Amino acid sequence: MRIRDLDELDKHIVYALQAAARHTSSSDIAEQLDVSPSTVRSRIQQLEADGVIRGYYADVDYERAGFQLFTLIVCTAPIPDREELAERAVEIPGVVEVQEVMTGEANVLVRAVGSDGDDLSRIGEELDELGLKVSDEDIIRNTHRHPYHRFENGEDRENDAGQ
The missing domain is CATH 3.30.70.920 (Lrp/AsnC effector binding domain/regulation of amino acid metabolism (RAM) domain)
Incomplete structure (x- = not known):
């Protein structure tokens, strides 16, 4: 298994995709970070190739789908x-x-x-x-998810809180 260090751009991309992959485009991410959409697409492809991003999954509400x-x-x-x-x-x-x-x-x-x-x-x-x-x-009654906060803008909130 290859370990990969993520730079700030990679971290922001991962966070944005975790937060709302279906509703986030390369252009959206690029605009937030002042880089080109092609740079973001290239980074996403590399993150996928390196196994950092393993897939995109539908978050299904099984109860609403008829499975109690x-x-x-x-x-x-x-x-x-x-x-x-x-x-x-x-x-x-x-x-x-x-x-x-x-x-x-x-x-x-x-x-x-x-x-x-x-x-x-x-x-x-x-x-x-x-x-x-x-x-x-x-x-299981409900599942609540949130993207890993240390990917958000590369900040480490736990360490920042103690300073």
Whole structure:
């Protein structure tokens, strides 16, 4: 994995895209920073090529889409198998996201959408068949997001606050 240092332009681009990628153009970002839109497009392409920006995702309100059960399923996987099991778990119908956690217990977090309790039971059973031990299931009410604040204009608010 290549580690990349971000300069102020890169940080601003990442912050702007996290805040509203769908409604932010290269021209908008360029205007804010007094650079050309082609410079911004080039930087975005390089950030994507370097794996800093991995994709653009729709933020779906599953309840409004008719899926009442958006669930966080907490699982444990054997450490040597964690990555492989996480990759396989995301292929289960209804699973929308899987995160690997760096701890021994509760080290795989699965976000799944189900139409009813039977659907969630099926997802849990399929996770178990893969070799993931389900330890907890929680219905998610709301998710709140904000772009990482240290990308905003390159400022480090925590350090600035203490000065």
